[in-house]
Amino acid sequence: MRILFASAEVAPFAKVGGLADVAGSLPLALQARGHEVKVVMPAYQMILDRWSPQRSIDFEVRMNPYWTARATLHEVHAEGLTLWLIEGCGFFSGIGRSEEVYTPGRDAYLFFAQAALEACLATEWTPDIVHAHDWHMGFLPVLMRETRGGRWEGVASCITIHNLAYQGEFGPDTLEVAGLPKSLYNMHALETYGAVNFLKSGCVYADQVNTVSPNYAQEIQTGEYGCRLDGLMGYLYDQGRLRGILNGINVHHHNPATDPDLPVNFSVDDLSGKAASRTQLMEELGLDPDTNAPLLGVVSRLSNQKGFDLMIGAADRILGMGARWIVLGTGDPWSAGELRRLEAQYPGRVRFVEAFDVSLAQRIYGGCDIFLMPSAFEPCGLGQMFAMRYGTVPVVRQTGGLADTVKEGETGFVFTERTAEEFGDATARAIAAFRDPDTWQKLVHTCMTQDFSWSSSAQAYEAMYADAVAHRSNARTEHPASVTS
């Protein structure tokens, strides 16, 4: 199949979170299965600074009767991918760092969606599938049905929800900017709770919708996790248009036996390098050297989604068990302040690195004993998989993809209630296991031998694409804006 794969972030070119890891690795797995994939993303300045395009094509994008713009498609071949970088109106040309990726805003994403479709026409490359990711790309499925004079009628579309909490809500003038009729401002099409909702719109118009773990696909049909779209999610599920596909990770890149960021490499057959990586990590971060103390690690955006409220609430209890604790991440000021306070209160035992540091992250996955991820919700979560592959045993809350990937007592420690007490209990179980060498060795071994590669999930995406194509051919004669199509 020919797949146009659209994401606002793609590792290693631009990365804010897990979306980039998926967008940089799933296309490789699909290519390995014989598909032709073009990864379309904004032409951020930092990408054009480092990679030179093989070709650049100019074309015109007509947004609405008052706005016609020039756009350029830069085709870059790098890291095994064919990247289509879309430039125009100066929307992305000022972006020099990953941290700035999400500054452009609504009009930039509307323009991008239209331009990505025009780029296919300009190069005479027609995909079989347009695969959009998250709310930023939500208008791709919409514009394919509403504006192109039927040119996209036969092309199927899919959207993947990486996090339902971010939906992209804007005013009704969005319709004018996108050149769409006002009549689409209704709850069956683009409107939701008094706003134009990008993610919801993408889900209504796409032939198939998925999220990034089977468990999260169930959870988002409930009021607790549905972020006001639980009704729509349940509806799509009943129609066979919503499913969960567990993320994979790039097991070649995330391999402790070859990872260049680790001071000493190691494998499940020889863990001596893990012990050395652990000692060096403690030294690097100025922690008291103590081989008997369990070393706990966190690599995360600082937010209560990721459970910092629970970790901070349980910190005294956990440190009272003799643990050392490393946190790497940036984000909400309350968590950062609390972590700084703990660092001052427990010198040599707590280290908070307030930074976005991909290389240090690898050393934390490699050098720690226990990885903490007590998320309030977690569509899939990649950190727990990276940690397990590096022999670092996770403590997780039983939610989303964490529940699908971590099993109590086999590959980690799992708790249910969102309380510091339950999280502290689970961490205490992990620390007790750590102090029993036989139990620990078995846990580490089981973690390291789990299969987190893309192989089975890439096949699941293939099956979803086939269902999208079938849905498209059935829907062709029906009204495109109808969710019942």
Ligand code: GLC
């Ligand atoms: C988002 C989710 C995370 C998921 C990632 C990739 O960052 O919060 O759970 O693993 O997307 O799909």
